Amino acid sequence: MSSITGVAGEERRDFDKAERRVLRRRSLSLLGSLLAPLKRSILLTALVVVVSTALQVIGPAIIAYGIDTGLPELLRGRAVPLAGSVVVYLVAGVLSGVLIAAYTVQTARISQAMLIDLRERVFVQTQRLSLEFHEQYTSGRIISRQTSDLDSIRELLDGGINELVQSVLYMLFTAVALVLLDGWSGLVLFCSFVPLWFLIRWFQRRSEATFRESRVFSAKLIVFFVETMTGIRAVQAFRKEPRNARDYGELTEDYRSINARAIRLFAVLEPGLTLIGNLTTAAVLLFGAYRVLNGDLAIGVLLAAVLYTRRFFDPMEDIATFYNAYQSAEAALEKISGVLEESPTVPEPVQPKPLGTGVTGRVRFEGVRFAYRADREILPHFDLDVPAGxxxxxxxxxxxxxxTLAKLIARFYDPSDGRITLDDVDLRDLTNQDLHRAVVMVTQxxxxxxxxxxxxxxxxxxxxxxxxxxxxxxxxxxxxxxxxxxxxxxxxxxxxxxxxxxxxxxxxxxxxxxxxxxxxxxxxxxxxxxxxxxxxxxxxxxxxxxxxxxxxxxxxxxxxxxxxxxxxxxxxxxxxxxxxxxxxxxxxxxxxxxxxxxxxxxx
CATH class of the missing domain: 3.40.50.300 (P-loop containing nucleotide triphosphate hydrolases)
Structure with a gap:
């Protein structure tokens, strides 16, 4: 029995993994479609950030040159090498600052363009979808897509991606510069990648499920709040306030609990990153000092190596913060892409038939069967002829x-079998414009x-x-x-x-x-x-x-x-x-x- 349960659990995990891969592909496809119109701006921004990051990374190498070459030359009465290194250092810093400012402005423009595009897509799509979708998908969930989910993506685009790109490039350029400056120090740095990989992998596995649950509970809170406020008359009429307060309190407690789990993960990740960084910096310093004593390494190079090693780990915390925003945004993007992937259950005809002028208004039901669900048949077999006028x-x-008859005539739904005609034209062959011009519903x-x-x-x-x-x-x-x-x-x-x-x-x-x-x-x-x-x-x-x-x-x-x-x-x-x-x-x-x-x- 236990073996059967184990196999079932394993199959379920495989299914979940496959489902997550599908969701991730769908989300990446949506992200790609948002980025496609902005290719030129993105390429320009990428060039700016590469140059600005290179100018930031070059600093310790200039310092090493100033110490190992500029100072000895100064003692010999030649101030040009040291002065030159100072000038280059200052110019690189100023140019880097200017380019970072330009990069920040440009990324803000790109993120805002993407968000506007996404907001419009969600709004247009939710209007386009058929009544069946809106009757099953509560208004609170739709509002959650337009509010908390889009806010999560906005936070990622406004600051997260900006910091991620800068941090990753900074770490990459720093590692390359360290290897070029002193290969042995670079080797010590690469040894630290082993504990880093295990720590980050541990965090990734646990945080993925945690942040996904966080988005679910956030959506539940919004849905509960919206539905309570929408039905406030019924709430007050039936004195449902205490029960709602209790239910809402339980939801907020669940939300607090899941966020506390996320905080505990960071409570392990951030000190772990700091510890690995400090140990690696200490190893570079000790190994470098030994080589300096043996005359194998210049003191300026050792200083630059220590600076590069320390700087390599500085962006780690920013990347961890980004991963927090990324997990929330990924879950939000999956939900939004799910809405955008929905197709109307009452689609426009591929080859519409014109209704023409002189419409009389004759309506006929011919062998119509309709069921909202397989187990909920409303019209088993229905025939009706309504003469014009x-x-x-x-x-x-x-x-x-x-x-149900009214909804079928207005084509909020299509019949499961049979057909409904207006002036002998199947409603499914009419464009929405023609149908809405000819048929109007007034509700209670x-x-x-x-x-x-x-x-x-x-x-x-x-x-x-x-x-x-x-x-x-x-x-x-x-x-x-x-x-x-x-x-x-x-x-x-x-x-x-x-x-x-x-x-x-x-x-x-x-x-x-x-x-x-x-x-x-x-x-x-x-x-x-x-x-x-x-x-x-x-x-x-x-x-x-x-x-x-x-x-x-x-x-x-x-x-x-x-x-x-x-x-x-x-x-x-x-x-x-x-x-x-x-x-x-x-x-x-x-x-x-x-x-x-x-x-x-x-x-």
Whole structure:
């Protein structure tokens, strides 16, 4: 039994390694695509940093020349070698400082260009992805991609890569200079690479999992916070504050614990680097001093060798700090690349068919089957013909499939089998532009964006004139209340339309739909959240809105159903009754019972 468990564990580890390799390749591919447009700037920056680093590294060699050659020459009355070495040392320092400043500015420009590109890609991609993605991928996780994950990458690009490139080049040039200056001292330095390799490898293995977990807990904190604030009404209504505080405290404790593990790793790494550096410097000094006593090594060369050895280990701590930022950024880049790799489940057609002019609005379901998941079939086999200009009301219990029909007509989802046509053209063959022009959905939420009332109505047809916007508002009965607002059509509705009532928001959304002038209009529980006076006001607007167009009304309130030409009663994804409101009320079926219960509730 234990051997089976061991094999399973080994297979799991192999799978994890393979998965990490795939994720790393995907992240590197994304990074490469961000760097590609900046090749010239990167090459120029690389040249600047190479020259500036070489000028920094040359210092100890100049000092060695000044001591071993300049000082003896000065004793002989010749000051030129020593003065020359001082001048060269100062010029190299000044030029190095100027080039470092230029390098810092240039790398900042490159990092900002990459971040802007990445932010725009994430925003455009999350808008492009289908509704299925957004229903599964919570808003908190998307916000985490745009905030904490991008911040991790920003920290890496702004300072981390800058320091890494400088540090690596500095160490490389320092090692080369030491070998050229004194090969034996270089050999002592290379011997220190053995304990360095073991220490860094130990840190890498443990920190990779630690920092990945840190990003996971950071995302969980953001998701929990966003979802709590989004649902704050429900939180306060159900007195969920103590439980949320307890859950959030547990998450912060987990986050603190994982960060404490990361700190403990650095508590071993940094002293370990310092110890190896000090021991190596001491070894170079002792071995060099012995050779100086034997006359095999000049004192200036020994001083330069000690300086080079000490300087070689100085950037180690910066590299360790970079690795911290790198681990966080790598995990963030993996998550962002995952979002960017997603493909819309409702793609644009490769060879679209034009909808053309004179669209009538006839909608047909032909053998449609739909399932959100393999074990959750909503429509087992569905056929429906909606003639052009007909208003259909869908009624039925929750989960009967009413909203699913609406989402399929709006092409938020594609059917698993069968097809849905608009004027005999499969919806999957229509461009999004044609489909969104012909089909408009008004939901219960009646979402308004920050901006003026006019701006929100104009969403129905971008570029519409003020006269057309006001005409649409008058047509649905919204003009009077809009003009009563402080700034009329220029009144800012505030976040999510908080300045206007639910009924007024719904009228604005109707004006938006009227301005769009679609051939097919879908009303998904558009009056469910309204009180009776507001519903009556909206009912009058509906008469105008539904005129001369195909309409699908999903409603639990049967007062809304009365304006329909045809009523479909649905149960478990099937139509169980089909007829005019009057005919169904006069019968003895499901709709008649619903209508009788509704009428009794009014009494």
């Amino acid at each position: 007909q208003t259909i009301a869908l009624v039925g219990s929750t989960g009967a499939g009413k909203s 939420e009646a979402y308004l964006f920050s901006g003026s009332v006019a701006d929100n109505i104009e969403l129905g047809r971008p570029g519409a004139t003020r006269e057309e916007i006001e005409a649409a508002a008058r047509a649905v009965g919204a003009d009077a209340f809009i003009r009563s607002l402080p700034d009329g059509y220029d009144t800012d509705v505030n976040k999510r339309g908080g300045r206007v009532s639910a009924g007024q928001r719904q009228l604005i959304s109707f004006a938006r739909a009227f301005l769009a002038d679609p051939e097919v209009l879908i009303l998904d529980e558009a009056t469910a959240s309204l009180d009776i006076p507001s519903e009556r006001l909206v009912q009058e607007a509906l008469q105008t809105l539904l005129a001369d167009r195909t309409a699908l009304i999903i409603a639990h309130r049967l007062s809304t159903v009365a304006i329909a030409d045809r009523v479909l009663v649905m149960e478990h994804g099937r139509i169980v009754e089909d007829g005019t409101p009057a005919d169904l009320i006069a019968g003895t079926g499901r709709f008649a019972a619903l209508h009788a219960a509704w009428r009794d509730s009014l009494v």
